[in-house]
Amino acid sequence: MxxxxxxxxxxxxxxxxxxxxxxxNDWRVANMITEKIESFCSDRMSMKPGHAYELYKKWGTCLRGMQQEPSIYFDDDMLEEYLHHAHDIPLHEHIGxxxxxxxxxxxxxxxxxxxxxxxxxxxxxxxxxxxxxxxxxxxxxxxxxxxxxxxxxxxxxxxxxxxxxxxxxxxxxxxxxxxxxxxxxxxxxxxxxxxxxxxxxxxxxxxxxxxxxxxxxxxxxxxxxxxxxxxxxxxxx
Structure with a gap:
């Protein structure tokens, strides 16, 4: 160290x-957010399965990747929709x-x-x-x-x-x-x-x-x- x-x-x-x-909590919340991000990217953005994770690895977060990749159309309305979708999880079931x-x-x-x-x-x-x-x-x-x-x-x-x-x-x-x-x-x-x-x-x-x-x-x-x-x-x- x-x-x-x-x-x-x-x-x-x-x-x-x-x-x-x-x-x-053994990454339960993190896994739920990851699943929500994957569903947004595949359903809303029509990305191939796993592409959200590729963006994460390249840019540090999937969000940053969608903002920076010139081939992805991602406007302010999509940004707010993404942020709401990704974090719409039952935190009270996993954090106390x-x-x-x-x-x-x-x-x-x-x-x-x-x-x-x-x-x-x-x-x-x-x-x-x-x-x-x-x-x-x-x-x-x-x-x-x-x-x-x-x-x-x-x-x-x-x-x-x-x-x-x-x-x-x-x-x-x-x-x-x-x-x-x-x-x-x-x-x-x-x-x-x-x-x-x-x-x-x-x-x-x-x-x-x-x-x-x-x-x-x-x-x-x-x-x-x-x-x-x-x-x-x-x-x-």
Missing amino acids: ATTNGDRAKPAVVFFDCDDCLYK PDPELVAMLERMDPTIPKYVFTASVKHHAERCLELLGVGHFFEDIIDVRAVDWVTKHDEEAYVAAMKIAKCDDPSACLFLDDSVSNVKTAKKVGWRTVLVGKHHRDCGSEIVCEEADHAIHRIHELPDVLGHLFVEDAVPK
Whole structure:
């Protein structure tokens, strides 16, 4: 794993990914979203089966691919239809209150602003945070609209997130995400990184990510690796 001289320094801002990071449920939500995206692309866009995944691999998200591929007609009306269709899933059946997460966030240094930084859209992240019971801990949600549709595979997304958080020092940004690709890009920008999840989604093998300063199985283990970010006598929010 990567090492950083400022590992013990207090970050100026902490960015949390949402899906499969703040919560984990064996990728059930992720799989449902993937199925919804595939159905939209095949039914609405008349793409061949599997082409949505090809766009994802090439561009970082299927959405970005549809926006960038010149052969695909994808206007603003389709964009809104796509976003609604992809996220129209019964989240309440798969995400519920997480008292352990609440307790952890209550103990985090209250002087450090916290943001949700998601490749998804704001209304989806808001639903997730509400179900978890943790929305009030975050300053805001930085979603794909807020970074002008670039993906978290692109360094521009991290530069945009810093501007929103009013932080101009990459080394003062702490980033938690389950995606190795996202962690690698964040490290290129100069952020401190924590990989949340140690096993690959498809094969279950252990993840090796040299760009991660720390790796944990679940977000709840953050105090085990960065204990200086937490105070024992924090007042519940």
